[in-house]
Amino acid sequence: MSSGRTLLDIVGLTKSFGGLVAVNGLSFNVKEREVVGVIGPNGSGKTTVLNLISGAFRPTSGSIHLSGQDITRKPAHHIARTGVARTFQLVRVLPGLSVSDNVMAGAVFGRRRLWRQQARSHAQSLIERVGLHDKHRLPVSSLTYIDQKRVELARALAGDPQILLLDEWLAGLNPSELQTGISLIQSLSEEGRTIVLVEHVMDAIRTLCDRCIVMNSGQLLAEGSPDAVLSDPAVITAYLGDD
Amino acid sequence: MTPEDTRNILIGIVCVAIAACVPLVFNGYWLSVALTAMMYIALSTSWALFSGPTHYISLASGAFFGIGGYLVATGMSDYNLSFWLMMAVSAVVATVFAGLIGMATLRLSGVYFVIFTLGLAEMIRNMVSWLQNNVLGSRGLYVLTDFTEAHIYWMLLTVSVAVFILGALIARSRLGFAMRIIGNDETVARHVGINTARAKVLLFMTTGFFAAIVGAIIAPRYSYIEPNLVFSPELSFLVVIMALLGGMHRLWGPLLGVIPFTLIWEAISIWIPNFTTLFLGLAFLTIVYFLPNGVVGLLEKLRGGATP
Ligand SMILES: Nc1ncnc2c1ncn2[C@@H]1O[C@H](COP(=O)(O)OP(=O)(O)O)[C@@H](O)[C@H]1O
Numbered sequence: 001m002s003s004g005r006t007l008l009d010i011v012g013l014t015k016s017f018g019g020l021v022a023v024n025g026l027s028f029n030v031k032e033r034e035v036v037g038v039i040g041p042n043g044s045g046k047t048t049v050l051n052l053i054s055g056a057f058r059p060t061s062g063s064i065h066l067s068g069q070d071i072t073r074k075p076a077h078h079i080a081r082t083g084v085a086r087t088f089q090l091v092r093v094l095p096g097l098s099v100s101d102n103v104m105a106g107a108v109f110g111r112r113r114l115w116r117q118q119a120r121s122h123a124q125s126l127i128e129r130v131g132l133h134d135k136h137r138l139p140v141s142s143l144t145y146i147d148q149k150r151v152e153l154a155r156a157l158a159g160d161p162q163i164l165l166l167d168e169w170l171a172g173l174n175p176s177e178l179q180t181g182i183s184l185i186q187s188l189s190e191e192g193r194t195i196v197l198v199e200h201v202m203d204a205i206r207t208l209c210d211r212c213i214v215m216n217s218g219q220l221l222a223e224g225s226p227d228a229v230l231s232d233p234a235v236i237t238a239y240l241g242d243d
Numbered sequence: 244m245t246p247e248d249t250r251n252i253l254i255g256i257v258c259v260a261i262a263a264c265v266p267l268v269f270n271g272y273w274l275s276v277a278l279t280a281m282m283y284i285a286l287s288t289s290w291a292l293f294s295g296p297t298h299y300i301s302l303a304s305g306a307f308f309g310i311g312g313y314l315v316a317t318g319m320s321d322y323n324l325s326f327w328l329m330m331a332v333s334a335v336v337a338t339v340f341a342g343l344i345g346m347a348t349l350r351l352s353g354v355y356f357v358i359f360t361l362g363l364a365e366m367i368r369n370m371v372s373w374l375q376n377n378v379l380g381s382r383g384l385y386v387l388t389d390f391t392e393a394h395i396y397w398m399l400l401t402v403s404v405a406v407f408i409l410g411a412l413i414a415r416s417r418l419g420f421a422m423r424i425i426g427n428d429e430t431v432a433r434h435v436g437i438n439t440a441r442a443k444v445l446l447f448m449t450t451g452f453f454a455a456i457v458g459a460i461i462a463p464r465y466s467y468i469e470p471n472l473v474f475s476p477e478l479s480f481l482v483v484i485m486a487l488l489g490g491m492h493r494l495w496g497p498l499l500g501v502i503p504f505t506l507i508w509e510a511i512s513i514w515i516p517n518f519t520t521l522f523l524g525l526a527f528l529t530i531v532y533f534l535p536n537g538v539v540g541l542l543e544k545l546r547g548g549a550t551p
């Protein structure tokens with residue numbers, strides 16, 4: 001838990017795709033060192049929110065500030081350098097590069113902007129951090145799914161972001177991998193990282209999140225501690241359907 | 244520098260020394276074939292600096308090449324300006340022009356980019372032809388210099404060496420690393436903090452720069468310049484085919500495409516001149532079906548090395 005200063009401040013965020021309003025007047029904030037879960041049924045707009053924060057999409061209206069800096073309509077590379085790093089719902093590694101080069105990408109171009117030996121050793125320490133010790137020379141395409149997710153996480157961390165966005169990073173893992181994954185994210189949080197995670201795995205949400213945002217049809221449905229929101233009748237109805 | 248770097252530099256120096264001796268050993272026909280090959284080495288290698296990592300196929304080489312040739316011809320013929328000055332001017336014009344095109348089009352997806360560059364080259368050719376016939380008067384443009392074929396060849400060799408050195412430097416730079424990431428996944432590239440538009444435009448500008456210089460150097464070879472000769476769509480296609488044939492994932496890949504292609508092309512032009520277009524088609528099919536990674540890919544496979 002944290003009562004630190006506000007790191008991410010989102011006000012009235014709206015995104016429409018043609019007629020479809022994927023995110024509708026959403027406001028919330030994230031404090032320093034906080035882990036905030038974004039949950040909600042499929043299609044409720046969670047990924048779109050991350051895409052708006054990271055600059056993959058431009059908002060239709062509303063504003064996003066990071067440490068007081070307006071990043072609302074900035075290009076993704078600018079936002080990344082300001083200190084937002086992310087993973088993707090469908091894992092995105094750089095298939096033609098080695099594990100080490102994948103992670104270096106974050107170190108070289110992220111907030112730290114390291115180069116050569118410094119970048120390489122920084123990448124190496126993160127590769128070990130996420131549990132890929134002996135695999136840094138392999139091409140990423142030869143890795144298992146969870147290892148590719150680890151690469152993606154290490155790449156995001158390598159930029160030394162102020163805030164880390166994880167889009168269903170734990171999805172698709174088997175039960176033992178899931179435990180490993182949860183402890184990994186927990187250790188990042190203990191290190192003092194600020195994290196926003198979109199997640200469906202309830203165990204993970206209960207273990208990891210200080211606070212949860214519940215979305216439904218692009219709008220904020222509930223906000224509060226994991227236990228409180230998960231027992232909120234409105235949230236249960238949204239997950240189970242209206243009838 | 245790694246031992247491998249040292250070895251590559253030595254190999255490079257030997258190759259350049261051998262290439263520099265060509266005009267001393269050959270003249271007439273064979274020198275002219277070597278000159279054509281050297282021209283395509285500079286063009287295809289610089290083209291691949293941009294298209295290799297981005298996979299954007301640019302058919303604008305002919306436009307930049309034409310800017311080089313045409314500006315040299317106009318400047319020397321109509322304004323009595325020096326060859327060297329016009330070469331520099333054309334390089335600047337083509338580089339700026341490439342920058343503008345890049346900014347306007349590199350946000351387009353690959354297919355639209357190909358079409359756009361082809362259309363653009365054709366548009367410039369027609370525009371310049373029209374201007375020359377209707378506004379400037381259709382006097383011919385003469386490029387009269389004291390350059391021999393050997394001189395032109397050596398100038399092209401110098402440009403090729405510059406392209407290789409620049410290519411090697413880029414590959415070791417942040418820009419080169421950025422381009423490899425962009426080639427793998429542009430969305431990831433933007434999200435790790437790479438200004439992808441800037442990186443792509445910069446490299447596109449280098450291809451424009453070198454194509455214009457080559458066009459300028461070649462102009463004295465033709466002596467008489469007209470727009471249809473220098474703004475040549477065929478040249479754009481040949482540059483692409485030779486680079487693909489050689490393989491674009493190595494700096495020296497296009498070189499291995501240019502040499503066999505030029506020799507075969509010359510032979511066909513002499514013995515069965517009507518078959519050049521057919522040969523172009525066959526070369527394309529060969530690349531697509533048998534040499535997806537070019538000659539370089541094939542060599543690496545034969546040596547048992549991994550192809551990317
Ligand atoms: N690029 C896009 N173009 C059009 N519609 C989109 C796009 N991205 C998301 N959507 C739509 O926005 C809504 C929210 O999607 P998303 O944010 O992916 O939901 P979630 O991550 O909560 O499952 C969905 O109806 C989806 O179809």
Ligand SMILES: [Mg+2]
Binds near residue numbers: 046047048089
């Ligand atoms: Mg989603």
